[in-house]
Amino acid sequence: MNPADVWHHLLLGLWTTLRLSTASMGVALALGTLIGVLRVAPVPVLRWFAAGYVEFFRDIPLLPVLVFVYSGLPKAGIRLPTSFDSAVAGLGVYTAAFVAEVVRAGLQSVHKGQIEAALSLGMSFLQMIRLVLLPQAFRMMIPPLGTVFIALVKNTSIASAIAVEELLYQAEFVIGRTFADWPMLVAFFLYLVITVPLSGLVNFLERRLRILL
Amino acid sequence: MQASERPWQTLVGVGIVLLLIPLAFRMEPARFQPFAQGSTWRFLALGLALTLEASAIAILASIPLAVLFALARHSGPPWLRYPVIVVVEGIRALPLLGLMFYLFLRLSALGRQMGLDALTRPDAAVIAALWLYTGAVNGEALRAAILSLPRGQWEAARALGLTYSQAMRLVILPQAFRRALPPLVAQFATLVKDTSLGAIIGFIELYRRGVILFQGERNPMETLYVISILYFLINYSLGRLASMLEHRLGFHPGLR
Numbered sequence: 001m002n003p004a005d006v007w008h009h010l011l012l013g014l015w016t017t018l019r020l021s022t023a024s025m026g027v028a029l030a031l032g033t034l035i036g037v038l039r040v041a042p043v044p045v046l047r048w049f050a051a052g053y054v055e056f057f058r059d060i061p062l063l064p065v066l067v068f069v070y071s072g073l074p075k076a077g078i079r080l081p082t083s084f085d086s087a088v089a090g091l092g093v094y095t096a097a098f099v100a101e102v103v104r105a106g107l108q109s110v111h112k113g114q115i116e117a118a119l120s121l122g123m124s125f126l127q128m129i130r131l132v133l134l135p136q137a138f139r140m141m142i143p144p145l146g147t148v149f150i151a152l153v154k155n156t157s158i159a160s161a162i163a164v165e166e167l168l169y170q171a172e173f174v175i176g177r178t179f180a181d182w183p184m185l186v187a188f189f190l191y192l193v194i195t196v197p198l199s200g201l202v203n204f205l206e207r208r209l210r211i212l213l
Numbered sequence: 214m215q216a217s218e219r220p221w222q223t224l225v226g227v228g229i230v231l232l233l234i235p236l237a238f239r240m241e242p243a244r245f246q247p248f249a250q251g252s253t254w255r256f257l258a259l260g261l262a263l264t265l266e267a268s269a270i271a272i273l274a275s276i277p278l279a280v281l282f283a284l285a286r287h288s289g290p291p292w293l294r295y296p297v298i299v300v301v302e303g304i305r306a307l308p309l310l311g312l313m314f315y316l317f318l319r320l321s322a323l324g325r326q327m328g329l330d331a332l333t334r335p336d337a338a339v340i341a342a343l344w345l346y347t348g349a350v351n352g353e354a355l356r357a358a359i360l361s362l363p364r365g366q367w368e369a370a371r372a373l374g375l376t377y378s379q380a381m382r383l384v385i386l387p388q389a390f391r392r393a394l395p396p397l398v399a400q401f402a403t404l405v406k407d408t409s410l411g412a413i414i415g416f417i418e419l420y421r422r423g424v425i426l427f428q429g430e431r432n433p434m435e436t437l438y439v440i441s442i443l444y445f446l447i448n449y450s451l452g453r454l455a456s457m458l459e460h461r462l463g464f465h466p467g468l469r
Contacts, residue, residue, distance in 0.1 A: 044222075045229075051218040052226020059402070059448035060441045061409040064420055068441075071427075072434035076238040150306075157308035161413050168311050175318070184315045188307055195306040 001177045013170030014190050020087055020156045020166055025149055027092025032099025037129050039104040057097035062158050066090040070162040087159035095152050102144040106137030146202035150195050244432040248439055260422035268404035271343035275351050282352030287359055304349040310410045313342040317414045339411035343404055350400055358392035359385060391462055398455040402448040
């Protein structure tokens, strides 16, 4: 295997890591917003359920969740087409807990008067969330969501354990073929190429928000 | 709009989640049968002990490293400060599993070269990776704690005639440690979770023992469910401890 092949494998892995990160973030945003809204719902049981969901997934490692989806769900008759899909499901469900916390904090940061105004206009809870609170909270939520996304990008490396051919998997594959360990350093560099600019962006947005407020 | 749930309400919520999972995936009571045997629990308890041991070694060993990182970055000379910033930020921006894998390669090669058997084992790489990673994270927590102390502390110490290192050692660091204690406990919970990554390179800790169990019993869902509950119980307790300490010590992380 010559260096060009090594780079080819690693760049393929990088592409899969990017696809996996964005697809999982999509699932996490949808599910996390739902759970985050439930966190402030007017029905106690729903609030408790959402708080329990967040607490449970924040306190357990990601690896058993991924393996649960990959090796466990087929036993329940739920077969996802590829290991990539299993990873998206597992990462999405896990990351949703972290997204939900950001959404809850965002919703609670909106001024109380906005809630009173929305309710006195006769809006329902869901209308108030959708039309009044989420649009205003969204700006506040962007930097912390960026932090969640960076953690997610790093977490996608764990999908290598369920045979998703992402960056770390490819690095391990190439190392197994070449017996050289420099490909791992290249993989590190490629991870940094994603995470360092992202965290710079998060810091920049955080500072800007602080000035605006 | 409600601020946040009380602990018992959150626990009721966790109970609902834990009830819904077996229902949703139609887990069979018969498949939980291995957990009625003492031998299963003894097997898992050994794994749990290894998990806690590796986490404890990593966090204790990370404290001197964290102090070094924090001091170098806070007030080190430029030739030390900038490399430390690069290293700390680099470690934090990399996936821990990659770091573990790389250290496993290097340490086992080194161990073979020097004839040190202990270095070739996955335990060494797991602990080394957790140590570096936690050192970087705790270093930042400690630096934040140092920066959060009122300037008057510095000024008073210097006015009393203490040198920089005396002021740091006798006045600033003891207070910073107090403030960094709750994040340290929270970091321990993170370590307990991250130790499970060691399973991938062959460290037979709690999660890996669960995998060994379910490969024999062919009940991955049920076993992983039980293992996850064990992790939850440990980390939930640690989380409560961290917030108790925060209250007891009389400050909130938001204040710094």
